[in-house]
Amino acid sequence: MTAAAPEPSRPPLTFERSSPLPVSAAEAFAWHERPGALVRLIPPWEDVSVESARGGIREGAEVVLKLKFGRAFVRWYALHTAYENRGADGGMFRDVQIKGPFAFWEHTHHVEPGPDGGSLLRDVVRYLPPGGPLGRAVGKGFAERRLAAMFDLRHAVTAADLAAHHRFRDRPRLNVLISGAGGLIGRQLSAFLAGGGHSVTALSRSDGPNRIPWDPDGGEIPTERLAGFDAVVHLAGEPVQGRWTEEKKRRIRNSRVKGTRLLAEALAALETPPRVLVCASATGYYGDRGDEPLTEASPPGEGFLAEVCQEWEAAADPARAAGIRVVHARFGIVLSPDGGALGKQLPIFKAGGGGPVGGGEQWWSWVGRDDAVGALHHALMTEDLSGPVNVTAPGTTTNAAFTQTLAETLRRPAIVPVPELAVRLAFGEMGEELLLASARVKPTALLGSGYTFRQTGLKAALRRLLGRTA
Structure with missing residues (x-):
């Protein structure tokens, strides 16, 4: 990477955002220094990936981001040019763009002491849009809106992540093994845990650094090679999306049941097994239940997914018998624009083709991406929590209300309904159990064990995930 870009000949524009943080300046600055912080701070609505990152945030550190725009992409090369760790008084670090989408970019992060033992996070960005004077005149408003959305998200995530870790500050940091670490939830969980000072290793199909095959x-x-872990999170499984042929159903069942049993038996055989195993499950356990409020105490329903979920959870019995605390995280619809159900819906809704599915009266139990991560962390650290745990937001909504809220967030109409017959013809059994089934699931165990949701309302969750500030 080349040297830092020189000061521009034209005066740059300045954007600044400040927010209080619920922890000391030293604790907040340490979070920024740990691996995982960068991934957690990437806005979920941007198609951005970290291609390489070397040196952390210290002077001379280098970062390469890959930004996609439709089918095209551009790389953003950044160099860290300043770093100060002031101990109890926090610190600062600065990165500048060497090559990328801006004509000039310089970003300085400040962490300073705040009132009542807290701290203040202050970001100052000096930048120039591309395109010379015309680009500045035309692009200023657009750039300011994008920066406001991005830094509102970054500050909210930083504060909430720090608060979650601070709650368990007196507990030892964990050595955690995660299967499915590259998936929608696994990527964010790995980064979140690393940001809190935990050690993370992936249980993967390939060997390599920080991976066990x-x-x-x-x-x-x-x-x-499984010895020495304090905790295991098992998220791996065949995606359920797609038409359910007999072969697809076999893969869905086997990846969950056989994989969980294999892992549970291996952990149970260890001389010193981990203290906790958190296994993914799903609200499909409850089947199609209409308007019935469902808690962890509710009996299972009927259908393929309900059967798979029961076998999936039972497959962890060897770990339970060995004295390992086992938690079954029954996920609802995990909202994230970079994957899952929301990611598949966004192109349709952005084009104005969205609408209710079937009659729209079926209950959709959803949870925001960061609350899915937060619930898993809570399960790892809460020693008296075991058994099934519904990972759904308190604000369960109907499909019709979900559709309308998403359309309003995107400022698009929602006038193209999808009839039940069309769902059945297009998706078969998968459409009936994933799109038309109704499950009004309550997060009773999470709330009862003291978990505080980041987002309880769908409108606020979608606006945060999609970067809508106005």
Whole structure:
């Protein structure tokens, strides 16, 4: 990477955002220094990936981001040019664009002591849009709106992540093994835990740094390499989206049941097993239940997913029998624009083609991406929490209300309904159980164990995830 870009000949524009943080300046600055912070701070509505990152935030550190625009992409090369760790007084660091979408970019992060033992996060960006004077005149308003959305999100995530870790500050940091660490939830959970000072290793189909290989299809797992972990989070499984052929259903069932049993038996065989195993499950456990309020105490429903979920949870019995605390995280619809149900709906709704599915009266139990991560962290750290745990927001909504709220957030109409017959013809059994089934699921165990949701209302959650500030 080349040297830092020189000061521009034209006066740059300045954007500044400040927010209080609920922890000391030293604790807040340490969070920024840990691996994981960068991933957590990427806005979910932007198609951005970290291509490389070397040196953390210290002077001389380098970062390369890959930004996609439709089918095209541009790389953003950034160099850290200043760093000060002031101990109890926080610190600062600065990165500048070497090559990328802006004509000039300089971003200085400040963490300073605040009142009542807290701290203040202050970001100052000096920038110039591309395109010379015309670009400045035309692009200023657009750039300011994008920066406001981005830094509102970054500050909210920073404050909430710090608060979550601070709540368990007296507990030892964990050595955590995660299967499915590259998935929608796993990527964010890995970054979140690393930001809190925990050590993270992926249980993966390939070997490598911070990875342990396994082959759940072939029943192979290196049991001896599983020793020394305090906690395991099992998220891996065949995606349920797509038409359910008999072969697809076999993969869905086997990836969950065989994989969970293989892992549970291996952990149970260890001389010193981990203290906790958190296994993914799903609200499909309850089947199609109409308007019935459902809690963790509700009996299972009927259908393929309900059967799979029951077998999935039972597959962890060897770990339970070995004295490992087992939590079954029954996920609802996890909202994230970079994948899952919301990611698939966005192109349709942005084009004005969205509408209710079937009659729209079925209950959709959803949870925001960061609350899905927060619930898993809470389950890891809360020693008296075990068994099934519904990972859904308190604000369950109907499909019709979900559709209308998403359309309003995007400022698009929602006037193209999808009839039940069309769902059945297009998706078959998958459409009936995922799109038309009704499950009004309550997060009773989470709330009862003291978890505080970041987003309880759908409108606020969608606006945060989609970067809508106005």
